[in-house]
Amino acid sequence: MEVRVENGGSCEVGKSGWGQSLPVPSIQEIVRSDFQSVPQRYIHENKGGPIISEDLADSLEIPVIDFSFLAKGDEDEVQKLHLACKDWGFFQVINHGVKEEILEKMKAAVAAFFELPFQEKKKYAKAENEIEGYGQNFVVSEHQKLDWSDMIFLFTFPSQNRNFKFWPLSLPGFKEALEEYSREMQKLAEELQANFSVLMGLKRDGLKRLQGGELKQGIRMNYYPICSRPDLVLGISPHSDGTSFTLLLQDDDVTGLQIKHNEAWVPVKPIPNSLIVNIGDATEIQSNGMYKSIEHRAVTNEKKPRISIATFMFPDDEQEIGPVETMIDDQNRPKLYRNIKYVDYVREKFSRKMEGKAHTQFAKLRATSDH
């Protein structure tokens, strides 16, 4: 069925510097229009893998890490973190010290952005060759299945990387909320990175020193409108994050995130005011495969739209990433990944995606040594 969207509800998707871009309609606009059935391009026939029911998932909840213990250097909590990263690649963080008010302000700012009229949001649209701005997921072919979500992505740290032409500055409170929130995420990320360093046999500042400074930060705000047939569509298709790690804030009352665990999709039930952390590809590589960058996806629902805010922490483009020496043992843990400059890693990950290959398995495909 041809869907006509009023006000030209489509947006040029950024090329991200790695390939063609195609105009894709805003799903929010499609939902607002009077559409009759789910457009074919959004129907994912094979969603892959069984889903663990929500009841069963209760007994299979992802690990919960108490950040206040971690920050005190509590040995048991550090051990829990190790197991969480190794067995799940995902965990929820409670007692993280970020004021509830800051989280709520951030969620409200994102909701207010997506409530703006399409013509207004379009002012912040991704441009060609840019990864930043408002748009839809990375689209490279007419035949590619589309996700049931719109998003805006902004670089937030270091602060000189902020590109305000993509920030909705006329939206009251947005800039303040994002600045405050991103500062808090940077602090949390620093403590997490220090813990990952220790777990990898380095000093607390080991990973930071390796990359010659703080991790970079970009925030992706996702909006998943309701869908009359959530069984047919995906909010975000399965992927792993090409980050060092990601901190996710989401609506407290709508379950949407699912993670791959033992070949099944496990829904992650949000704990109010907590944050979800997942290991990204760069940490999987640096830990020489000890910690896992897990495939995840988001589903939609019939009753409530959902917002999620993903804070991506990632190395500098020029940093070479590879297994750290302390994680390699020629006898028991030989080097599983070859070293690669981060920017080249990201490029290869996306070019695999463009070729329709399983980019999510990319980190594992690098399982060859330098020589």
Ligand SMILES: O=C(O)CCC(=O)C(=O)O
């Ligand atoms: O919305 C979610 O729960 C997941 C978002 C996500 O995976 C991403 O933005 O990379």
Ligand SMILES: [Fe+2]
């Ligand atoms: Fe993700």
